[in-house]
Amino acid sequence: SQQGEEDPQALSIQEGENATMNCSYKTSINNLQWYRQNSGRGLVHLILIRSNEREKHSGRLRVTLDTSKKSSSLLITASRAADTASYFCATDVNGANSKLTFGKGITLSVRP
Amino acid sequence: GAVVSQHPSWVICKSGTSVKIECRSLDFQATTMFWYRQFPKQSLMLMATSNEGSKATYEQGVEKDKFLINHASLTLSTLTVTSAHPEDSSFYICSALAVLFYNEQFFGPGTRLTVL
Numbered sequence: 001s002q003q004g005e006e007d008p009q010a011l012s013i014q015e016g017e018n019a020t021m022n023c024s025y026k027t028s029i030n031n032l033q034w035y036r037q038n039s040g041r042g043l044v045h046l047i048l049i050r051s052n053e054r055e056k057h058s059g060r061l062r063v064t065l066d067t068s069k070k071s072s073s074l075l076i077t078a079s080r081a082a083d084t085a086s087y088f089c090a091t092d093v094n095g096a097n098s099k100l101t102f103g104k105g106i107t108l109s110v111r112p
Numbered sequence: 113g114a115v116v117s118q119h120p121s122w123v124i125c126k127s128g129t130s131v132k133i134e135c136r137s138l139d140f141q142a143t144t145m146f147w148y149r150q151f152p153k154q155s156l157m158l159m160a161t162s163n164e165g166s167k168a169t170y171e172q173g174v175e176k177d178k179f180l181i182n183h184a185s186l187t188l189s190t191l192t193v194t195s196a197h198p199e200d201s202s203f204y205i206c207s208a209l210a211v212l213f214y215n216e217q218f219f220g221p222g223t224r225l226t227v228l
Contacts, residue, residue, distance in 0.1 A: 035219075042116075042205055043156070043219040088155060098144065098209070100217060102155045 005103055006089055012109040019076040021106045023089030024069075030095030032065055034074045037086045037105070046074075046087075081112040114140045114210045118220035125196055126228055133191045133223045135206030141186035142208035146217065147179075150203040162189040196227040 006023045013019050023032070031050045035043040049056045049065045049072065056063045062075040076083055086107050090100040115138040125131050135145055143164045148156040160181055161169040168181035180192040189208075193200055203224055207217040 040203070040222070040224070042118075042221040043207075045216060045218075048216075098161070099158065100146075101158070104155045107153075 006106045008106060010107045013079055015079060015081055015110055015112050017079055019079050019108055021074045021087055022071060023103055024071045025091050029091045029093055031092045032072050033090045034063060035088045035090060079110045081110050084108060084110045114213055114218045116208050116218045116220040118206055118223050120223060121221060122224040124226045124228065127197055128195055130192055130194045131196055131225060133204055135189045135220050137187045137208040140210050140212060143186060144209040145183060145189040146207045147191050148205045150205060156205060198227045201225055201227045
């Protein structure tokens with residue numbers, strides 16, 4: 001069964017606005033990762049946050065993790081049309097990255 | 113970063129034929145590779161874990177005799193879809209575990225399989 005569940009399933013915003021995507025999971029994890037996928041392409045790793053971390057930044061990306069609520073959020077600030085893609089969260093239970101469980105994904109559309 | 117390639121990028125075949133998909137780690141060695149399947153507008157589902165020099169580990173519900181995995185070298189894993197049927201049409205993505213990159217999984221660009 002899938003570990004992660006993202007919401008919303010689809011998000012449409014104007015260029016320059018911020019995009020917030022959420023992910024909830026069911027079991028204890030070692031870390032949670034966010035990936036991006038352009039249509040019909042492979043996945044690109046965006047950011048990893050460990051279970052003992054609460055917030056992490058990478059450029060225009062900000063990820064938070066609330067282990068008590070078993071949820072994470074990905075914030076993309078000052079969005080660009082090029083950010084249009086599907087975004088997935090993936091959980092790693094044992095920390096060896098030996099088995100990632102992906103959520104259903106969020107389709108983000110950024111209107112120019 | 114580490115680069116993973118897949119070949120072919122797309123393939124169309126007739127029902128009943130077998131199709132082989134290659135996954136290569138181009139600039140690093142990977143003892144572990146993963147094969148995922150993704151149906152349209154859905155998430156990635158792990159099919160199997162491919163280990164160099166040993167048998168692959170399949171996820172529950174994945175037929176090992178239908179999806180043959182061979183990981184004969186530290187840079188190549190192959191997935192063979194045997195006797196393909198239209199329901200096998202999907203996007204197949206591999207990833208390779210890069211130990212030297214803190215065990216990050218690097219993903220290939222995917223292979224679109226269409227079975228007629």
